[in-house]
Amino acid sequence: MTAPTAQERKTCWGARDRYWQCLDESNKDSSECRKLRTVFEGSCPQQWINYFDKRRDYLKYKEKMQREGFQPPENVTKL
Amino acid sequence: MLDHLGTNQLYCSPSSGEGLITESLSIPASQITATRPNCPLESVQCIPQLTICKAPSQHTRKKPQFQTEGRLLRIRSLLSIYYLAPRIVHISPGSSTLVTHRPFSQSKSDRSSGRQVVSPKIRLRTKFMVICVCGAAVMGLWFYVHLEKEQQQKMRRQEQLKKLALGQGDFNLLDHTGRSRTKKDFSGQWVLLYFGFTHCPDICPDELDKISSVVQILDKERALSPVQPIFITVDPERDGVEEMARYIKDFHSRMVGLTGTAEQIKDLGKAFRVYYSVGPKDEDNDYIVDHTIIIYLLNPDGLFTDYYNRNKSDQEIAESIRSHMKTYVNLFN
Numbered sequence: 001m002t003a004p005t006a007q008e009r010k011t012c013w014g015a016r017d018r019y020w021q022c023l024d025e026s027n028k029d030s031s032e033c034r035k036l037r038t039v040f041e042g043s044c045p046q047q048w049i050n051y052f053d054k055r056r057d058y059l060k061y062k063e064k065m066q067r068e069g070f071q072p073p074e075n076v077t078k079l
Numbered sequence: 080m081l082d083h084l085g086t087n088q089l090y091c092s093p094s095s096g097e098g099l100i101t102e103s104l105s106i107p108a109s110q111i112t113a114t115r116p117n118c119p120l121e122s123v124q125c126i127p128q129l130t131i132c133k134a135p136s137q138h139t140r141k142k143p144q145f146q147t148e149g150r151l152l153r154i155r156s157l158l159s160i161y162y163l164a165p166r167i168v169h170i171s172p173g174s175s176t177l178v179t180h181r182p183f184s185q186s187k188s189d190r191s192s193g194r195q196v197v198s199p200k201i202r203l204r205t206k207f208m209v210i211c212v213c214g215a216a217v218m219g220l221w222f223y224v225h226l227e228k229e230q231q232q233k234m235r236r237q238e239q240l241k242k243l244a245l246g247q248g249d250f251n252l253l254d255h256t257g258r259s260r261t262k263k264d265f266s267g268q269w270v271l272l273y274f275g276f277t278h279c280p281d282i283c284p285d286e287l288d289k290i291s292s293v294v295q296i297l298d299k300e301r302a303l304s305p306v307q308p309i310f311i312t313v314d315p316e317r318d319g320v321e322e323m324a325r326y327i328k329d330f331h332s333r334m335v336g337l338t339g340t341a342e343q344i345k346d347l348g349k350a351f352r353v354y355y356s357v358g359p360k361d362e363d364n365d366y367i368v369d370h371t372i373i374i375y376l377l378n379p380d381g382l383f384t385d386y387y388n389r390n391k392s393d394q395e396i397a398e399s400i401r402s403h404m405k406t407y408v409n410l411f412n
Contacts (some may be wrong), residue, residue, distance in 0.1 A: 003278045045364060046363060052280065
């Protein structure tokens with residue numbers, strides 16, 4: 001399987017950006033976003049989709065940390 | 080007692096034994112009156128005779144000393160009044176300004192107002208100028224110290240990186256045209272090295288774009304020697320010569336892609352302390368390689384000089400390379 005060309009990369013990134021924009025603006029389960037998700041999955045290799053999903057989770061977590069600060073989970077016993 | 084001229088003369092009695100010359104101011108007897116009413120003390124003519132006893136060295140003076148002295152005194156007194164008067168100051172009670180008093184001053188306004196602010200104005204201006212000069216000197220000194228500190232920090236960092244001595248040892252890899260390349264092929268050139276792989280989702284294309292931009296910026300300056308960008312794969316299993324050729328044509332024209340066997344890449348990775356780890360393979364046998372995202376700078380001797388991470392912009396990297404080039408020229412040429 002050959003690596004995506006520059007053009008394919010750009011298409012994939014564009015689809016990803018649109019999908020992420022939809023997620024930011026509206027609810028996650030809206031039909032609009034589901035459509036964009038399908039487009040996104042069609043433009044990018046599977047590995048990239050997994051990678052971008054993890055990246056999005058990380059970015060959201062980072063944003064939350066910067067907003068709220070770190071809160072340790074409750075049932076952690078101190079050593 | 081009068082002599083034959085009718086003048087009174089007194090003789091100097093030499094006390095020291097030297098010959099003293101006597102000069103006498105002779106006034107004809109007809110002009111002498113015993114008493115002269117309303118005679119001011121300063122008038123020389125009231126004194127009938129005057130004998131000046133001078134030491135021989137002073138005898139060249141023609142005029143009697145007293146007369147010139149009197150004139151000098153008069154002139155001096157006039158001058159003193161004129162010049163010293165402005166210095167007569169007194170602080171009038173209740174006011175905050177200095178008031179000068181000129182007893183013989185001509186201007187009426189001065190006399191009426193009694194205020195004179197010429198000197199304090201000048202002093203204020205000089206004070207202000209002195210403060211400005213001192214302030215500028217302090218700022219200049221601070222700036223110089225700041226520059227020196229920066230310079231020292233730079234030198235210290237360079238020493239530390241040199242001690243690391245990354246990238247020692249030679250390599251023998253294939254470039255994207257299939258030609259074999261060793262480290263010696265690149266000696267004499269500044270090299271920007273990046274480790275990545277062609278299946279990289281977004282980071283490697285971004286970094287290679289950044290490197291291309293840096294090389295373009297530095298190409299514009301004709302005085303600098305051209306920088307050689309090199310892309311080395313950490314995924315030799317998939318990235319052969321053809322894949323490398325296809326990949327790097329999207330970036331700078333001078334970019335060279337290097338690949339080799341897994342063993343060769345492993346040795347090179349060790350030399351440069353590049354971390355890379357193949358991720359889990361999916362059903363398509365596709366995988367992502369996790370790796371350090373660093374751009375390495377090698378100097379024309381092939382020695383590791385500096386590194387740049389994702390946070391550095393192309394302008395910052397170009398600026399850093401420029402300063403390294405300058406230092407290199409200064410030290411080794």
